[in-house]
Amino acid sequence: MSRLARPANRLCTGSSILVRRLGARAAAWCARGRRDDLTGWRAALGILVRLALLALGAYLLARLVRALPALMWLLTTWWTAAAWRAGRPTTSEAEEAPEETPAAPAPALDPTAVRTLLLEVMGDAPAVHLRTVLAHLQERGQWEGRKVGDLRAALEALEIPHDRRVKVAGVPTWGVRRRDLDTPSPTVAQETSPTASTAA
Template sequence: MTWVRSSPTSRGSWVRLGVVVAVGWIAVRTIRAAPGLLWVVTAGWLWAAYRAGRLRAPAAPAKDVEQAPAEVVEDAPDEPSAEAVRTLLLDLMGDARGVHLSTVLAHLQQQGQGVGWKVADLRVRLVALGIPIEPQLNLSGVPTRGVRKDALLALSPSEAPAPSTGASTAA
């Protein structure tokens, strides 16, 4: 249906919709007239799915290369402390009641940090630092992962949990 909607004019969308309906009608009439063609269509469909899967399958890693698990966060020497991250989050929140992780990631990437990270990478690092993540923080009508100001303020620097050394299982 994206092809139908992508027409530059509404008239073109109607023409494209007509083409889709006509092709569907021809397909139904043909299959009703010769149901044995379904075997050929099924074989072609399976072959196309097989080829598409082979084209998108990731290459097997070399056997002599040792790979670290993707979810383990390594402590780099330039990793900020939990208090520095807490201060950054509070600065980003300002007067708001929280901040979305996508906003934090965008800010970090503007500052040249976290290049190549995804929101999940940031979430794992925040959880490792003991920062509580809200799975459905609703700011301006958009519910997504974020950090609540009240939860962050509830963690005083002396009470903040020690950073974890293992991977997080929070989803």
């Protein structure tokens, strides 16, 4: 990421936050105009009046800026400063900031051990979601800080079949099916074939 990309991203994020905040405040202010002691259109009359006031305020501000173009510099400065403050990264985001540093590579995995682990987590079910497998690993202090995408990449490297349409409890997402694990992957077959030939 270039030097200008980071502050530009912060200003863009802050501007989006400001728009949402102002929109939410305007909506809440208009909603407070509803009368609970009335019914029908009379109850919503206060909301319509407040909407009209907001539209009138926007119109007057636009006319004022057209009459005094220099005022635009003041508004732009105010907006930029507010967006910069609103776009300040949170503590969790600041800790995750060094995205350029790749995660430590996963240790070499044994295909047979991985298949055994998948069947263990699967239990008696016909399939298991990868997020369940990842949670199982992380509960045991393994694969900390990694995501389902990392697990998918590891399975891909081991040529273990996995699919994004695996259903567990009616929910389809990335997972592994038992029937796919019953057939050894090419990696396992290549590892076992020399042993078989030697034994013969």
